[in-house]
Amino acid sequence: MPIKKLPSQLINQIAAGEVIERPASIVKELLENSIDAGAGHIELDIEAGGVRLIRVKDDGKGISKQELPLALERHATSKINELDDLAGVETLGFRGEALPSIASVAKLDLSSRTLDDEHGWAIQVDQNGVLSDPSPLPMSVGTTVTVEELFFNVPARRKFLKAEKTEFSHIEQLLFRMAMAQPGISFILRNNGKEVRRIAAASNNETLKQRIAAICGKEFVEQSLYVESEQSDLRIWGWISTPTFSRSQADMQYFFVNGRAVRDKVIMHAVKNAYHDVLFHGRQPAYVLYLDMPYDGVDVNAHPTKYEVRFRESQKIYGFLRHSVKTQLSDARAGSTPTPVLKAAIDTSSDSLVENKHLPFEYSKEGMAVSPSYSSVNTASSASSSNIGVKEWESVYQNTSASIDESDSPIPTLGYAVAQLHGIYILAQNEAGLALVDIHAAHERITYEKLKQAYSGQAIQRQPLLLPKNIVVSEKEADAVDEQLDEIAKFGFLLRRVGVNDIQIEEIPALLLADNIEQLIKDVIADMISHNDLSRLQNQSEEWLSSMACYGSVRANRQLTLPEMNALLRDMEITERSAQCNHGRPTWVQLTIKQLDSLFKRGQ
16 A cells, blocks of 8 residues: 555544543543633533533633634644743643644534634634634633534544443543642533532632532541641642541542642552551542642653653652651541541531530549549650560550549540440540540550651661572662662661572561562562662561551450550550551541430430
């Protein structure tokens, strides 16, 4: 078959295949154009899941009569002038392919008016791809793009579209991402002529939280922690879920870079890793995070859809994100974080803290009524010991001779113990109502954190293998090990390169069994190459300590005295991550007075 030049219509249709996957793809391109035009308000109309109609109307700066035809030509754009401009793109769109690509697979009308024009101008592209001359049109300042009969001339593509409800859901989710990415813009969404979403502009963090609550749900906002951190020219801010608010899927993870919604493996891995020892196995964190950084530090031209980006200093970004999220989670102590609340058979519509109308129970030295303040059992000396063992931790709360502090003092967040239930739970009265504490889970976290502190304060003990183990790797992997030998040694591994493709394992941490050690090292090497990250070794060492903490914590059915229970509550309030156990389960939940009243229908 001879070589020939393709007609422009076919070229545009091929280009459309890269940009337009479904109706939501068109909505994305049109919304990005509106945002780049400085719009403060955008209206979106959808019919038949976007197949019959997509209309985007904005109040942006508009397009002049002379430039309207250019807007429908390929590679015509006002956003870049030379190759170097791609290194620091500050707009969402810039390729100049969206409108002509859309016009090649649908019927398109474009109308616009600038502030200097007395009226607007409209042009159309017919089913043969022929562009009409601009005609006058009365309209307000801004631009309206109407797309009808998507894929009318490419029936094979139309067959792959899903049901109307599914396609509309994709459009709605896209609008949600745009609304969170651009909080200063208001949006209206209509489906088949009916208004279904009206999203007001957000002017500050509080109104942005309201917008996020409307999209992600009120529970996410109530069970989230605010993060804000800066490092040189990087700033991360937003909301991360508490570990007890987790998902089975990664469906509530929103990340925005300079106002652009992205899904990036480096980012997702960094945030997930920050949740390592507080998230239940197999669960996913939820978050809405914003990264502000220099535009020339991120390549947004890596993929036609621009969802995927490349960071020029990915290792720096990875470390910054992981540290920022992990630091916020580590500061999450029981009582200082959003409170887990019991929901079963409870009307949560009136869930709120109440004024101190119900005085707390008070205890005497014998466990009867006196002043409601108590000094915690002193366990600091045990925690700081450099040779902590499991047996020491089994008796850490058996001191029953602690004295009562009868001075007036504020009621602690977790309150004071009232009783032990079935040998498993502590019932404590606090200012909000009733706190229920899982004794083993809480003590496990406290023990784990103290073990980590003690463990990090001394060199990790190593033990030599009776017979060193050799593993065969690629030359690239062997080079990576060579570069990180000293860092790897800090985690208790003594490795040696003995050939171009051979690594020898000579010593391993004393706490680690030799079983399957080769696979662990191979996984670590893969992490080093992908993310320049040794967190797998860190995670592994934390897993050993977690197991020790589990075996060394208070077991079910062990009867505790009131001083022992109160000592546990006080330690929870000062221990990092104590709102969750080592496996990500909550260590305590809260029942407010209003919820208790609701259970017994008091005041109804």
